Amino acid sequence: MKNAEHFMQASHHSGTIPKYKSYSLHNYRQIQQIYKLSEEQLFEIEVVGRVFPFKTNSYVINKLINWDDVPNDPMFVLTFPQKGMLLPHHYEKMANAIKQNLAREELDGIANGIRHQLNPHPAGQMEYNVPELYGEKLTGIQHKYSQTLLFFPSQGQTCHAYCSFCFRWPQFVGMDEYKFAMRETDQLIEYLQLHPEVTDVLFTGGDPMIMKSRLLAQYIEPLLEANLPNLQTIRIGTKSLSFWPYKYLDEHDGPKISSLFKKIVRSGKHLAIMAHFSHPRELSTRAVREAIRRIRETGAEIRTQSPLLRNINNDSNVWADMWRQQVKLGCVPYYMFVVRDTGAQHYFGVPLVEAYQIFQKAYQQVSGLARTVRGPSMSATPGKVQVIGVDEVAGEKVIMLNMLQARKPNLVGRPFFARYDKEAIWVDDLVPAFGEDKFKFER
Numbered sequence: 001m002k003n004a005e006h007f008m009q010a011s012h013h014s015g016t017i018p019k020y021k022s023y024s025l026h027n028y029r030q031i032q033q034i035y036k037l038s039e040e041q042l043f044e045i046e047v048v049g050r051v052f053p054f055k056t057n058s059y060v061i062n063k064l065i066n067w068d069d070v071p072n073d074p075m076f077v078l079t080f081p082q083k084g085m086l087l088p089h090h091y092e093k094m095a096n097a098i099k100q101n102l103a104r105e106e107l108d109g110i111a112n113g114i115r116h117q118l119n120p121h122p123a124g125q126m127e128y129n130v131p132e133l134y135g136e137k138l139t140g141i142q143h144k145y146s147q148t149l150l151f152f153p154s155q156g157q158t159c160h161a162y163c164s165f166c167f168r169w170p171q172f173v174g175m176d177e178y179k180f181a182m183r184e185t186d187q188l189i190e191y192l193q194l195h196p197e198v199t200d201v202l203f204t205g206g207d208p209m210i211m212k213s214r215l216l217a218q219y220i221e222p223l224l225e226a227n228l229p230n231l232q233t234i235r236i237g238t239k240s241l242s243f244w245p246y247k248y249l250d251e252h253d254g255p256k257i258s259s260l261f262k263k264i265v266r267s268g269k270h271l272a273i274m275a276h277f278s279h280p281r282e283l284s285t286r287a288v289r290e291a292i293r294r295i296r297e298t299g300a301e302i303r304t305q306s307p308l309l310r311n312i313n314n315d316s317n318v319w320a321d322m323w324r325q326q327v328k329l330g331c332v333p334y335y336m337f338v339v340r341d342t343g344a345q346h347y348f349g350v351p352l353v354e355a356y357q358i359f360q361k362a363y364q365q366v367s368g369l370a371r372t373v374r375g376p377s378m379s380a381t382p383g384k385v386q387v388i389g390v391d392e393v394a395g396e397k398v399i400m401l402n403m404l405q406a407r408k409p410n411l412v413g414r415p416f417f418a419r420y421d422k423e424a425i426w427v428d429d430l431v432p433a434f435g436e437d438k439f440k441f442e443r
């Protein structure tokens with residue numbers, strides 16, 4: 001693996017913690033000084049990066065990407081825009097506009113036109129999940145499943161790098177009407193007092209761990225001080241362990257994050273770090289292993305999840321390896337998701353039958369401690385729908401499914417059957433088996 005230690009040293013500050021440097025369309029050509037990309041590759045990055053969010057950083061490019069394997073390297077595909085992410089006619093349109101040197105506003109206009117054709121808000125997030133408090137919409141909260149509430153702190157709505165496949169992509173490209181965010185916890189606390197069924201608050205984004213400890217504490221401490229008897233678990237969804245593990249090792253903020261985590265644990269709440277890992281490579285550096293060790297030392301638990309992604313991790317051995325390493329490091333495998341029906345689904349999506357086969361082949365290779373994982377699961381409008389098998393029942397080939405979560409609680413844990421379809425890539429593509437006209441969740 002080509003390793004540009006000298007590149008890291010150029011941006012060194014204290015001790016062994018390198019300085020964070022991000023790369024986006026404005027400066028990504030600097031990467032060229034160390035790692036060679038052809039003019040054609042650079043142009044493709046620009047074309048696609050005008051439509052989808054693009055941000056990577058010094059840790060990702062120096063420690064995660066294997067440049068000898070670019071453009072196929074999974075960590076390269078993870079953060080660099082890929083030509084195939086745009087449909088051919090969209091790609092041509094943007095490429096021509098750039099070649100004609102159109103003004104920035106015109107390019108943005110074209111980008112927005114394309115974005116609106118890519119289902120920017122899947123699973124009814126805007127219509128169904130935004131709750132109200134005394135008639136006022138709480139745009140920084142989503143409450144879809146009774147027990148677990150999503151909270152989007154306004155200061156945590158970016159990430160250390162952007163995943164090329166991210167389903168939250170619209171909020172990173174300035175489609176502001178699609179931004180979820182809330183500044184204060186007051187309304188969150190009031191809402192939790194009025195909703196005793198909620199046991200879990202999941203801080204999400206973006207990446208809440210982009211915040212310095214002091215900011216994060218401003219959101220979390222009031223929650224602890226409010227003494228909410230129903231609040232059992234605080235979850236923090238993050239990809240910081242993959243994209244910037246130094247967050248936890250930094251000599252100034254690292255110990256403060258640890259104290260905040262310890263404070264949550266000591267208050268009697270369960271703290272679950274919902275870590276996003278897409279490939280075993282992300283678990284391979286000394287930095288991430290040390291960061292995981294420090295988090296676990298606080299009494300927090302780390303659970304892991306990722307979508308199954310063509311061109312990144314669509315291989316059962318990759319998943320088995322990843323789950324084994326996670327268990328070895330003390331993490332708990334939690335979800336394997338199916339790529340959502342938005343953005344570049346045509347590039348990253350894996351058909352449901354194939355997804356199930358990859359899941360099953362990986363699952364059968366690992367010990368029971370890794371079989372805490374559930375998947376492949378679709379976060380769809382009616383709920384989280386898991387593919388649990390492909391089989392023949394009463395002479396008909398079927399796909400078996402199960403609701404892991406449902407907007408209607410009485411549907412949770414109720415298996416159902418769809419007609420076998422090798423091409424189906426999302427729940428909308430499925431039709432009920434056995435001649436039924438509707439699925440249970442449609443009735």
Ligand SMILES: *Cc1c(COP(=O)(O)O)cnc(C)c1O
Binds near residue numbers: 145405
């Ligand atoms: C996945 C998800 C949750 C959390 O569900 P768990 O199964 O408890 O992890 C909560 N809200 C939404 C909208 C989700 O998609």
Ligand code: SF4
Binds near residue numbers: 166276
């Ligand atoms: S870290 Fe999470 S929110 Fe951020 S780009 Fe990746 S998947 Fe999206």
